[in-house]
Amino acid sequence: MSLSAVRAALSDLKNCQTDIGTGMDIVTDMAMDLAESQKAQGDPGIKAMEDIILECAKLDREINCFSHIVERVTSEVGREPPEAMFSLSARVKEQFAEKMASLSDTELENHNKVVAFKDSVANTLNQAKPGTVEDMEELDEDIAVTQSQVNFSCPLTQIEMVNPMRNKVCNHYYDEEAILGLIQTRHKQKKKCRCPVVGCGNTDVKQSDLILDQMLRRRIRNQKRDGNRM
Numbered sequence: 001m002s003l004s005a006v007r008a009a010l011s012d013l014k015n016c017q018t019d020i021g022t023g024m025d026i027v028t029d030m031a032m033d034l035a036e037s038q039k040a041q042g043d044p045g046i047k048a049m050e051d052i053i054l055e056c057a058k059l060d061r062e063i064n065c066f067s068h069i070v071e072r073v074t075s076e077v078g079r080e081p082p083e084a085m086f087s088l089s090a091r092v093k094e095q096f097a098e099k100m101a102s103l104s105d106t107e108l109e110n111h112n113k114v115v116a117f118k119d120s121v122a123n124t125l126n127q128a129k130p131g132t133v134e135d136m137e138e139l140d141e142d143i144a145v146t147q148s149q150v151n152f153s154c155p156l157t158q159i160e161m162v163n164p165m166r167n168k169v170c171n172h173y174y175d176e177e178a179i180l181g182l183i184q185t186r187h188k189q190k191k192k193c194r195c196p197v198v199g200c201g202n203t204d205v206k207q208s209d210l211i212l213d214q215m216l217r218r219r220i221r222n223q224k225r226d227g228n229r230m
């Protein structure tokens with residue numbers, strides 16, 4: 001196996017991982033629909049979807065670990081004599097098995113999309129107060145109006161957010177890619193990341209404080225869709 005073949009396979013795997021992420025967003029959307037109509041905690045359908053999300057999170061984590069190990073081992077092999085290439089596959093297998101054995105399923109609860117799923121379902125259930133269907137529709141419209149007054153644009157990119165993340169500490173929203181990039185840049189400079197929202201006193205934005213807001217994501221997307229339809 002050549003190094004370029006390894007790189008091509010890794011890139012295929014990354015694409016696969018993106019698809020898993022998209023699939024998880026779709027399942028979360030479906031769970032929110034169900035939560036809106038069922039208004040019941042512990043719905044078997046929602047539970048089944050939670051299981052799917054956990055399975056996907058597990059797969060996502062495995063791909064992360066695997067890619068990481070392959071990258072590390074290939075760079076090691078690159079520094080060794082050419083015949084070291086023959087041990088590549090065995091070394092990856094061994095290290096991957098070791099890593100997998102050290103992981104627990106409980107850690108999956110911290111996966112960002114698992115957190116987002118639970119958060120979104122819980123929020124939907126809280127919002128879906130019992131009432132007639134008409135009431136529900138009115139409520140939905142009310143929320144839509146309130147939400148459209150909320151700024152959908154990211155304070156960093158100034159454009160409409162695609163994957164809004166809420167900061168648990170100061171309740172500000174940012175687009176995922178932009179805020180994670182900023183945190184990474186600041187931390188590389190050994191500096192704290194200040195909340196980019198003007199006037200916010202939060203001087204240390206951490207990745208662990210951020211939750212993907214699937215409900216808002218959906219609202220932005222629906223608004224865009226409705227806007228296109230008009």
Ligand SMILES: [Zn+2]
Pocket residue numbers: 167170171172195196197200201202
């Ligand atoms: Zn803030």
